[in-house]
Amino acid sequence: MKDQRIQLLARNVVNYSLNLKKGEKLLIEIEGHENLLAKAIVEEAYHVGGIPFVVFLDQEILAIQLNNCSIEQIQSMAAYDTLRMKDMDAYLLIRAGQNVNELNEVHWEKMDLYWKNYYHEVHAHRWDRTNWCIMRYPNASAAQLANMSTDRFEEFYFNVCTLDYFKLSLEMQKLVDLMKATEKVRIVGPNCDLSLSIKNMPVSMDAGHQNLPDGEVYSIPKKHSINGFITFNSPVIFQGTTFENIKFTFKDGRIVEATANDTEKLIKILNTDEGSRYIGELGIGLNPYISHPMKDILFDEKIWGSIHLAVGTGAAQCDDANLSSIHWDIVHIQRPEYGGGQLWFDDVLVREDGYFVIDELKGLNPDIFISK
Template structure:
């Protein structure tokens, strides 16, 4: 990234995504690969009158942990991370991995870690729901992410800059325009209660009584560009096919079909990776949907194997199994929140209270202007 890009990205993250105010504390979690961006974030935090603390991952630490760590050590929650999630005002997680192909830890170690993190995950969702904890998840372009997306580092950097609008003269203004356009959609969705996603391999309905559709305008994730809600937990019925690859713990699952009745997923099938589905659906809370959403970011023009970007692809919908969003009124709890994506560009439709509001990957003109 150029110095201009780094400065613009940092300014957007600090002053728009988490809107840091004087005296507020920001915790950044990343790796040493993102040090150039972290330096610019420090500059912006000081200008805003705030305070920065951070954690930097070092290459090889994960491998050492997998080789020598026991269950008690995997269950340890880092002190500063716990303090930040429970008490800080802002949190930015900058993904900048060294390697995306490391083998996972043993099942018992992962289970110990997951169980230990469950209370922290719950606190995270509760505090981000009402923005007591302002948060943003983003990436720093690095070789591992570029390779995963099958791009050169230069191509991937340009892809990230385009998706985040950092390539535009005023990124904050560009995201405010996204907010304006999506608000018209959200206002209409919140006036309806019954929704139906239909394409040639899917037909699923759900309801949203007492729930809220959220305008995701870049203040929780960067990039953003989606509208989402948490369906009523017992309302989903039908079946849905996810044609985009679904990735969990570094394992890829292809061609997922889920069948659901009265909110409970009772049958699941994958063209490949069935064992990952089987393992996941043994985890409490995963047999109900925690999210239903529509991707609206048409500048994300390709699949990158990174859900932060892929779930926002314009012309797609996604549903997540597991943890609901409290800010949307969701009540399902789980240590898992796994998004799966379906293409809607070829004949896909969304009905709201029986009326078509979306076709072939776009909301109707009356809602999107």
Template sequence: MNDPRIDRLAGVLLRHSLNLDKGDIFQVNASIAAKPLVAAIFREAATMGVFPVIRWQDDEIGRLSYDLLTVGDADTARFLERSNQWEITRWQDIKANLALRAPENDQENSGVPREKLQMTGKAGEPLQRLIIDERQWALFYWPTPAQAQKAGLSNSDYFDFVLDVSLIDYDRLYAAEQVLARRMEQADQLRIVAPGTDLTFSIRGLPVVCCYGRRNVPDGEVYTAPVRDSVNGRITYNVPSNMWGQTYKNVSLEFADGKIVQASCDGDNDALNRIFDADEGARYVGEFSFGVNPLIRRPIGSTLFDEKIAGSIHFTPGAAYARADNGNKSMIHWDLIQIQRSDYGGGEVWFDGELIRRDGLFVPEELQGLNG
């Protein structure tokens, strides 16, 4: 596949996202379908003097691996503990992780028992925290026909969309995001109002992080976390979201003193609540974020893209990130998204009684550079 944008993307991922230095070792965790990008990554690595270690993945084989496991079995528990410890040991020499996913079927794990998903998630949590909190990492979704179909686009149009939104001017985006970050750092009480939503919480004292291609590609969000016990009210999300191999629509959550006390959706409410019962932290929120990528305007069925939608927010049950840590720990981190533009029903965000964004557009003049 000869497309110069793929080589440009490889450069962005290694030089900007992972920020690698000569001699660094990094892992490429890639779906087989992403081979054209992996090849470009290896070519770019050769020019930089850095060393990739490749690990191939396949969705079907990943699903079949769950058949090897038995809940409550001592041998299974020992295998999971030892295999994760092996990984932690090898990561002492690895600086960064580049995850190149190419999903062919995001329902592949829908038939896997929830108990197995919870068991493997809990066993792998120390490794995941090591990579996420202590290493450089980046995530990219290579375009596939399955994802194009979900987005309602032809393969070629979807391919162009993915590369276009991934190769935006990240330096310009960062400059605009910093203005919003400063306003968030000064804020205390936030209020979110939208159809099915009237939510209040505090972000006082929590760090604010600008996202501009360092972790995710594409990128475009500014996030923090709520004070853990400060969340009260209700929020209803208008973007479908997948978790544990199942898609949930119109998820609505009611909070009291930070905790999800009621959860419902258009569909299987029992399955939804099992997610929030995964552990204590799953019923508390670890992230609040604005989506600000000007080229992403509608959901395409992939959280990596949908959470960056211009005019959106996401309010995330589960683990907080180390860079904006409100103390919430969990095996899950579920980016549930609400688009607030007028074509999606509208919405408002208030900082300490000041209207900051209405119907997806920032109101204060100094923030209007993020309106796209």
């Protein structure tokens, strides 16, 4: 028997997130070997007249390749897959792997080669030329990371992924408009006092198009404007390693001090290139159904009452934006159970302990949004 929730999700992905049209080519990549959601999306793609292509990715095999391959092989892999990506109108990644740490044993220099010479080469064409979306599959591995039973995680997953994102976008637009008129942002709380400028910088929202789950508004900080310090109170997995208690100190935009549970590996990442000690994004999490870290950044960066900073490249390139070969989102939650905190725009208190306190943004508070 088909799970009607999967059919509804597939319909939403094809018609809303990807907006697939008749005759358009869709590349579906699946990390892992789960095919139930992929089958439903292939069927829905054909239903609207699209042309789906499917590729399964295995990170255990990728780890062996990366530890043994040359830069010439990585570049050859990129050349082949770039040709395919250039031929696509839409792209969907379904993360359904069994172990998020499969790449943990890959030497960091090989990971750096892979990100620079494969991932960014191939996906530059996805970012520029396709309607794209990245999503998680609700398997046992995802449930385990979230400290939930599989059944409970499935129920949670479908709630957050089939949220009325159009309704949420109407409330998010009010925050977008306010941030476009804002010059200075200050983030204050325990182990955090950070200031930055978003004056005349791009502001955007993600409301069910490029990620599922979704729900964030983000801007590009001016590269040299960040000063102060922040300790991130949410664990994050990057390049196969789980980092906790990351603390950054900034001077004129640059991370000048950094510590974590694995400081040595953290420093190697921050030394990737000239831009990897600067911030490319300030995001504000707004999904009313996501309240606690799950060690999956697709979920964690949307936690209501949170902010996140992206180490590395900006989500858009413009004057004063940062450029790097990495983009690494790290989350700081400001709700009382995580220590509380305040968000200020131009010396006006906008959010306190995770709740918006100005009238025009109260519709983004989860109790109000869900009750409407």
